[in-house]
Amino acid sequence: MIIAIDGPAASGKGTLAKRLAAHYGFRHLDTGVIYRAVAHALLTTGVDLKDEARAAQVALTLDSATFDNPALKSQTVGSAASVVSALPKVREALVAFQRQFASQPPGAVLDGRDIGTVICPDAAVKIYVVADPRIRAQRRTLEALSRGEPADEAAVLADILARDERDQNRPIAPLKQAPDAILLDNSHLDIESGVRAAIDIVEAVR
Ligand code: C5P
DSSP, rough: EEEEEETTSSSSSSHHHHHHHHHHTTTTEHHHHHHHHHHHHHHHHEEEEEEEEHHHHHHHHHGGGGGGGGGSSSSSHHHHHHHTTOHHHHHHHHHHHHHHHHSSSSSSSEEEEEEIIIIIOOOOOEEEOOOHHHHHHHHHHHHHHHOOOOOOOHHHHHHHHHHHHHHHHHHSSSOOOOOOOOEEEOOOHHHHHHHHHHHHHHHHOO
């Protein structure tokens, strides 16, 4: 069984995906981390983020052991990831890895931007998570501060809005709700209520 969770930056989809995977004993893949890892590799080697050939090469040879690098969580890497992820050859290079992950038993939860629309269009369950941009900015700011990173809420909000704009308007695999995805508005839900709402959605289609 595949559960596809998509939504904009800081909507809470990652937490929901992790909790759903734990609940059902499924494997979890945060696909944003993959794009972040590509962006981080380019930033640290000084390669232009729009150099599609080099970026695709990095994507093809990516080592999943690098995915738990804490440096990938920063706002800078997130923004760079949204630039790199608009490059068609980078996306193409990463499709097989994601589909392969999704197809392994006993089941998988993948979260990202194009899981329900492109990577796993036949997923048994699709959830599209949204939340008010100001609430997302508040959450991201608190997270950054708790990691000891400086964060200014207005700047975080501007970054989130710019990222939404890029992710929704790129020609390839734009962020959008799949026609058969269930909308979950996470603006006013605490984590436990959000998890319960997501489990209810899964149970309804199981
Ligand atoms: O979800 P996260 O903020 O970690 O994603 C970083 C960036 O990676 C997103 O802004 C988006 O541009 C890109 N991304 C994507 N497709 C995915 C996951 C992430 O384009 N499936």
